[in-house]
Amino acid sequence: MLLEATDIHKTFQEGRETVHVLNGVTxxxxxxxxxxxxxxxxxxxxxxxxIIGCILTPTSGRVVxxxxxxxxxxxxxxxxxxxxxxxxVFQQFNLFPxxxxxxxxxxxLNIKGVxxxxxxxxxxxxxxxxxxxxxxxxxPRDLSGGQKQRVAVARALAGNxxxxxxxxxxxxxxxxxxxxxxxxxxxxxxxxxxxxxxVTHDPKVRAVADRVLKIEDGRLI
Numbered sequence: 001m002l003l004e005a006t007d008i009h010k011t012f013q014e015g016r017e018t019v020h021v022l023n024g025v026t027x028x029x030x031x032x033x034x035x036x037x038x039x040x041x042x043x044x045x046x047x048x049x050x051i052i053g054c055i056l057t058p059t060s061g062r063v064v065x066x067x068x069x070x071x072x073x074x075x076x077x078x079x080x081x082x083x084x085x086x087x088x089v090f091q092q093f094n095l096f097p098x099x100x101x102x103x104x105x106x107x108x109l110n111i112k113g114v115x116x117x118x119x120x121x122x123x124x125x126x127x128x129x130x131x132x133x134x135x136x137x138x139x140p141r142d143l144s145g146g147q148k149q150r151v152a153v154a155r156a157l158a159g160n161x162x163x164x165x166x167x168x169x170x171x172x173x174x175x176x177x178x179x180x181x182x183x184x185x186x187x188x189x190x191x192x193x194x195x196x197x198x199v200t201h202d203p204k205v206r207a208v209a210d211r212v213l214k215i216e217d218g219r220l221i
Contacts, residue, residue: 001064002162002195003029003052008061010047010218021047022058023218031162034189034196036209044218045199046167052197053086053165054078065163083112087156087194089166093148095140101127101151102136105158112159126154130184146177153181157188164189166198170205182208 010022022044029035039045050056052063054070057078063070065085070078095104105123109115114122127136130150140148149169156164166185170178186208189196198205206212214221 001028002031002033002066003027003197004062004064005048005052006062006064008048008051008063009059010044010051010056011059021218022051025061025215025218025220027213027220029163029195029197031193031195032190033211034185034198034209036205036212037197037199037215038201038205038212039215043215045215048215049165049167049197049199052163053088054082083159085161085163087158087161087164089149089152089156089164089169091168091171093140093152093172095148095151097140100137100139101132101143101147101154104140104151105155108155109158114159122158123154126157127151129157129188130154144177145173146180149173149177149181150184153184153188157192157194160192162194164194164196166196166200168200168202169198170200170202175204178202179204 006026008022008025012019012021025048037045047056051058065081068081070081096107099107102123105126106119109119109122124136127133130153132147132150135143135147170181173181182205185196188194
């Protein structure tokens with residue numbers, strides 16, 4: 001199994017009050033599988049994604065990625081797991097405006113330790129894979145919203161991270177472009193054997209998902 005999250009609890013302190021955001025969430029994800037995670041605002045979706053992505057640690061429970069337990073490790077080790085195993089796709093794209101599409105991917109690869117010609121070739125490979133062969137040297141300002149999201153997807157795929165976490169990836173796209181991005185997710189998951197967990201309010205994600213999970217008040221229902 002690529003991902004196993006078991007009995008995840010997360011609490012935060014707000015003054016004297018303890019806020020329970022996640023209440024015993026358990027889920028799994030296999031390579032080549034797409035899981036859609038739906039729920040209203042404040043249900044705990046993004047917190048769960050952040051814990052699986054080694055950005056937050058759970059109050060209790062266990063996260064295992066590719067047989068590596070990650071919740072009890074120190075921050076340096078969590079950063080290594082993020083670099084090696086996880087790719088992120090954000091709602092706001094988060095591209096560097098002064099860098100071309102190719103350079104944005106190369107920079108992400110440099111952080112993973114891939115540099116020089118190897119980084120350039122890998123950046124070109126993933127941009128071609130998402131249909132941007134003619135846009136390698138375009139700045140973000142010269143790309144459409146759908147093309148920017150494709151660059152963000154390519155960045156997540158670069159370096160062969162097996163687990164892709166996407167937070168509302170179609171929220172800023174029109175319905176046609178959003179559908180194209182989702183079909184690209186589906187094709188890439190199956191062709192490259194990645195596992196995708198997509199946090200979304202968009203019901204169209206169900207069309208490409210292998211499973212749909214719903215979270216409410218910090219619990220899967």
